[in-house]
Amino acid sequence: MKPLIFPLHAADALMADLFTQGSFDIGEIEHRRFPDGESYIRLVSPVDDRAVIILCTLNRPDERVMALLLAADAAREHGAHQVGLIAPYLAYMRQDQAFLEGEAVSAQTFGAMLSRHFDWLVTLEPHLHRIRRLSEVFSIPARAAEATLPIGDWVATNVERPFLIGPDSESAPWIERIATHIGVPFAVMTKQRLSDRKVRITGKLAGLQQDMTPVIVDDIVSSGGTMSEIIAQTAHATNRPAIYVAVHALADQLPERVTHSQAFDRLVSCTSVPHPSNAIDISGPLLAEADDLIARTSARHRL
Ligand code: R5P
Numbered sequence: 001m002k003p004l005i006f007p008l009h010a011a012d013a014l015m016a017d018l019f020t021q022g023s024f025d026i027g028e029i030e031h032r033r034f035p036d037g038e039s040y041i042r043l044v045s046p047v048d049d050r051a052v053i054i055l056c057t058l059n060r061p062d063e064r065v066m067a068l069l070l071a072a073d074a075a076r077e078h079g080a081h082q083v084g085l086i087a088p089y090l091a092y093m094r095q096d097q098a099f100l101e102g103e104a105v106s107a108q109t110f111g112a113m114l115s116r117h118f119d120w121l122v123t124l125e126p127h128l129h130r131i132r133r134l135s136e137v138f139s140i141p142a143r144a145a146e147a148t149l150p151i152g153d154w155v156a157t158n159v160e161r162p163f164l165i166g167p168d169s170e171s172a173p174w175i176e177r178i179a180t181h182i183g184v185p186f187a188v189m190t191k192q193r194l195s196d197r198k199v200r201i202t203g204k205l206a207g208l209q210q211d212m213t214p215v216i217v218d219d220i221v222s223s224g225g226t227m228s229e230i231i232a233q234t235a236h237a238t239n240r241p242a243i244y245v246a247v248h249a250l251a252d253q254l255p256e257r258v259t260h261s262q263a264f265d266r267l268v269s270c271t272s273v274p275h276p277s278n279a280i281d282i283s284g285p286l287l288a289e290a291d292d293l294i295a296r297t298s299a300r301h302r303l
Helices: 012-021 061-077 106-117 148-158 169-182 225-237 283-302
Strands: 004-009 029-033 039-043 051-056 082-087 120-124 142-145 162-166 186-188 190-193 199-202 213-221 242-249 264-270 278-280
Touching (some): 004 061, 029 061, 039 061, 051 283, 061 082, 082 283, 120 283, 148 169, 148 242, 148 278, 162 169, 225 242
Parallel strands (some): 213 242, 242 264
Antiparallel strands (some): 029 039, 190 199
């Protein structure tokens, strides 16, 4: 029997891309809120002896997590032989250490909680900085699917003479992978975070020529502070407006300094989080990791 996937929260474009692949059945899930704000979940499709996947991207996690845990526990309670999570955006990975005395290390708490309710997890390009591997926060098998090839393919198809820019040192490995994949030049800058919304970016855009299109590739756009700073810098090097490619577009609104800038063309994002900028299909890498984890978990289940 095919795995049964329950879509709890995901971009419409991702759902459409996943569903056309047809390698699983789609479950019906009822999710509503009681008048007091508590979540109600019912898995309408039977789950007995099925491999169940809950699809729930975790932007605005505090609004979604309770429903997610209820869905996972309901699946197990009603007989699923495994319950996996596809969370294209994995929240709480940025607070990965206590910077000040008394601060909560959210990544550890969040990882431990999800590990108690799921058998495995697949996400896309999680924010791994001081935490290097998902196994440092998850005690279940946890895989990070890569967005580099879909991003590279999108840039190669849609951008004339691209010059890739990584806004910070964390972006270096995947900027290099994308640049190698499509054979284009790149530069990586250095970023210092000054506050939740402000950053300082230094470095040289060596190699960016007037007839090239700056393509900044970042894992997350949240406040837009990073975007604002790096776009201002491209304006000094080229007349062509920059395209900003984000894996996870979390910003409801971009700063006016960006939207009013002549140096900004548009934001383009992967379909990991519902956003008007969604354009890059990442269903393939997510499903490939999920298929493998389902097979491994089923093999253990049969032993
Ligand atoms: C930071 O380390 C990430 O790679 C992103 O650049 C960052 O999270 C973007 O956040 P914001 O939009 O708030 O500057």
